[in-house]
Amino acid sequence: MSTSRQDPKPARLEDLSEPVRRAAVEKLGWKSLMPVQEAAIPYLLEDREIMVQSRTGSGKTGAFVIPILEKIDPEQKAVQALVLVPTRELARQVMGEAEQLSSFNGVRSVAVYGGVGYGPQLDALRAGAQLVVGTPGRILDHLMRGSMKLDKMRMVVFDEADRMLSMGFFPDMKALKEYLPREIKAYMFSATYPPRVLSLSRLFMTDPEMLSLSAGVEHVVETAHVYYAVPGMEKERCLVRIIEIENPDSAIIFCNTKANAKFVMTVLARFGYDADLLSADLTQGAREKVLKKVYDKTLRFLVGTDVVSRGIDIDSLSHVILFDFPEDHESYIHRTGRTGRAGASGEAISLVDVLEKLELMSVAKRYGIELEARPLPDDEEVSQVVSERSIALLEAKLRNLDADARARAEKVVPLARKFATGDDERRGDIAMLLDAYYQNAQHESPPGDDDDGAEAGRGKPAGGRPPVPVEEDKLVELLEVNRKRLDKLVLERMRRMVPLSERLAESEDEIIVIAMLIEEFYQEALHAPPPK
Known part of the structure; x- marks a missing residue:
């Protein structure tokens, strides 16, 4: 450069x-x-x-x-x-x-x-x-x-x-x-x-x-300091919205207590994110297992406290998220210094309530830090971003289907068209399939410099079994079984997919995407173990 x-x-x-x-x-x-x-x-x-x-x-x-x-x-x-x-x-x-x-x-x-x-x-x-x-x-x-x-x-x-x-x-x-x-x-x-x-x-x-154009300097600003003003009683839901909007490649999420760290990790895991906990309660073997995932860059979110994260040096960390604001000013500098290294830039994101915002302003004044306030995204904004990301992933998957998988999907197009023009329950099934696909995609490692994405979505049947033709009655039965397994959290996630399901259903050119999801779900669900 x-x-x-x-x-x-x-x-x-x-x-x-x-x-x-x-x-x-x-x-x-x-x-x-x-x-x-x-x-x-x-x-x-x-x-x-x-x-x-x-x-x-x-x-x-x-x-x-x-x-x-x-x-x-x-x-x-x-x-x-x-x-x-x-x-x-x-x-x-x-x-x-x-x-x-x-x-x-x-x-x-x-x-x-x-x-x-x-x-x-x-x-x-x-x-x-x-x-x-x-x-x-x-x-x-x-x-x-x-x-x-x-x-x-x-x-x-x-x-x-x-x-x-x-x-x-x-x-x-x-x-x-x-x-x-x-x-x-x-x-x-x-x-x-x-x-x-x-x-x-x-x-x-x-x-x-x-x-x-940041602070009048002509070099890459190493760390952008960002904050979101959030209500103290809904921080975990706000964190999920912020993660969807920001979509970090990798992040350390700092909490002030072990209990909070465990709670945040559990919430992220329930929302389908690839997250793990670094806690003082872990055995040495378990700790080393978590750290190996961190250093191998196969873990997206590491949640922990200041104490347990000391001595960890992670290259190419894109974000640091402060779920709890630190109890002293020096800890803010210590936490946010984990990103923006080696000539790259990163973001330090703080979730602050009214009192914590005053503390953040005091830290910024003391250390000469330029802060950027961002508005907390609402459900509509999150749904819009998730839809755009899903479209990008789905169209890439469709482009990379091999000839056999493409032919199987095209056979399901008439059925997909029927779902697209069906009642609310059938539209809800499309949203359910979209959510399941999106959650699986979140666990895939981001492609590296040498990854051309060629293996993405080859459409191979689950377990290497030969595919079978999709039967409408059996499909509806499998969807019903899957629907009964859904809990409140999954239903909440699915609501984000409703606008996208309607958007795909209204476009004849996009019916093939719905067909691909139906065909893939059918092959996997047909051989899935029965619910307990």
């Missing part, structure tokens, strides 16, 4: 081409450029690859959309720029700003994302879209279908790269690289730069420069 070259002169609104400047003023009401735009736009206009560290809401979308619009040739009806984003909501947002800024220069843009039909996206691509904004999985689908060509492409932007990796898109992005022309420029925007984001940058970029 290069930091030695001279910084270009900051951009000004009056420097932009007349069509883009006019759109910025008349359509968006801009009076001047924001700091991230002033700093980043010249790099992109000069074809200098750059990694920008900037928070959401800083104006970063304009920082890459403006130079894209300046560089696109409106007369050439082909994809010339690609913006990769983690969610369909962000794809819509970026495309919306691009459409407004291109009001007077004729550049065509389209948003492409999963969980919806292909029709409108195909129409826009055939019409000559020049800027494509979308999620990596659906873009890869279009490339594999041949409905999108990138031979005229000049630049690719990774927006919110840390969130893209947290959504599970690394294998898709690695596969997508094979379709990119050799001579393109890549640009990355991310709030944080943990090791996996730095690894992604090495895959697509050559000696990029680094620009940080």
Whole structure:
């Protein structure tokens, strides 16, 4: 990563081409450029690859959309720029700003994302879209279908790269690289730069420069200090919501007491997370077993207290979560110092009630720490994020099915269509299958640098048994048995999947996803031991 070259002169609104400047003023009401735009736009206009560290809401979308619009040739009806984003909501947002800024220069843009039909996206691509904004999985689908060509492409932007990796898109992005022309420029925007984001940058970029808009320094800020204000009596439920939104690669979760640590670990395990406890009550053998999983990077969440976690040094830890605020200021520094090491960046997240927030402010003032407050996500936001992540995982699984598994899924399509258009109980069964799949996916290790995801979802029958045709009556019976096993916590999880089940059911192109889940469930449930 290069930091030695001279910084270009900051951009000004009056420097932009007349069509883009006019759109910025008349359509968006801009009076001047924001700091991230002033700093980043010249790099992109000069074809200098750059990694920008900037928070959401800083104006970063304009920082890459403006130079894209300046560089696109409106007369050439082909994809010339690609913006990769983690969610369909962000794809819509970026495309919306691009459409407004291109009001007077004729550049065509389209948003492409999963969980919806292909029709409108195909129409826009055939019409000559020049800027494509979308999620990596659906873009890869279009490339594999041949409905999108990138031979005229000049630049690719990774927006919110840390969130893209947290959504599970690394294998898709690695596969997508094979379709990119050799001579393109890549640009990355991310709030944080943990090791996996730095690894992604090495895959697509050559000696990029680094620009940080945090605290006025031009290097990767090692640790972002974040806090959520939470009600004291609902901390564990708030923790689950925060984990779903943040989706850490790995984290230590600190508690002040052994009892709290055990309680938090139990809650996480019941919600399907890969968590373990490091407690003073463990035997030496059990402790070593937990630590081996930590050092082998096969454990996602380690829950413990300050005492038992002393002496543990974990490389590439993306997050530290303070479930309980420490009893002294030095312990805050000790805990949060576990992330953001070796040139990477991480996040330290504190869950604080009213009194703990005052203590956190005191720590920040004493040590000169810049704090970021984030709003506590509600159930709708969590459901939305889980849906997006599930779509990414499911579409990757579908792409990687072997021919036999694909053929079995296609045979179930008529039955899946019947479920999709059925009553609330059948829709509930789809949500149940989605939840079961999502929980299993949470226990899979995140793909590493050399993992192309090729083995994901090969669709092999459970236990190596030969598959059998799906019979509707038997399927309904198996689903009923499974439904009776559900407890309140699983039902709560399933409610998050209802919007996604409805979304899939409404799209004919996505019926195959429901069919795949039904077929897989049937083969596994048919040979499962009877309930006790």
